Amino acid sequence: MLDADLLAARFAGKAQPLKAALLDQRNIAGLGNIYVCEALWRAGLSPLKPAGAVVDAKGRPRKTLVLLMEAIRAVIADAIAAGGSSLRDHIQTDGTLGYFQHSFSVYDREGEPCRKPGCGGTVERIVQAGRSTFYCPRCQK
Numbered sequence: 756m757l758d759a760d761l762l763a764a765r766f767a768g769k770a771q772p773l774k775a776a777l778l779d780q781r782n783i784a785g786l787g788n789i790y791v792c793e794a795l796w797r798a799g800l801s802p803l804k805p806a807g808a809v810v811d812a813k814g815r816p817r818k819t820l821v822l823l824m825e826a827i828r829a830v831i832a833d834a835i836a837a838g839g840s841s842l843r844d845h846i847q848t849d850g851t852l853g854y855f856q857h858s859f860s861v862y863d864r865e866g867e868p869c870r871k872p873g874c875g876g877t878v879e880r881i882v883q884a885g886r887s888t889f890y891c892p893r894c895q896k
């Protein structure tokens with residue numbers, strides 16, 4: 756599912772914002788809105804960056820894409836450690852999120868200080884393709 760070379764091939768030349776490209780089920784299956792927001796924050800990447808910008812001229816993953824893949828894996832691992840055995844386990848039968856909601860770094864934190872040490876930025880919310888995106892404009896480039 757999470758392969759940097761495969762994603763590089765899909766993102767190459769795309770002007771579509773990185774956030775939207777990551778939510779596109781044709782690129783990666785099953786990555787939810789919260790996980791994408793959290794992973795982009797961890798990787799220090801702007802959700803507005805064109806997807807093609809994380810791919811080099813030869814169609815290979817840039818360092819930024821490799822870091823993003825590591826961030827996605829880390830977010831998923833943390834979510835599982837926080838109480839679920841898979842991503843879907845975090846949606847309870849009543850529609851609320853599970854334990855992971857208490858450990859969000861950026862999601863649903865609009866107007867609050869960025870938690871990255873030394874950043875000093877403020878989390879903002881924007882809407883992309885009809886979904887809320889939470890990010891820190893100071894440290895996510």
Ligand SMILES: [Zn+2]
Nearest residue numbers: 869874891894
């Ligand atoms: Zn920040």
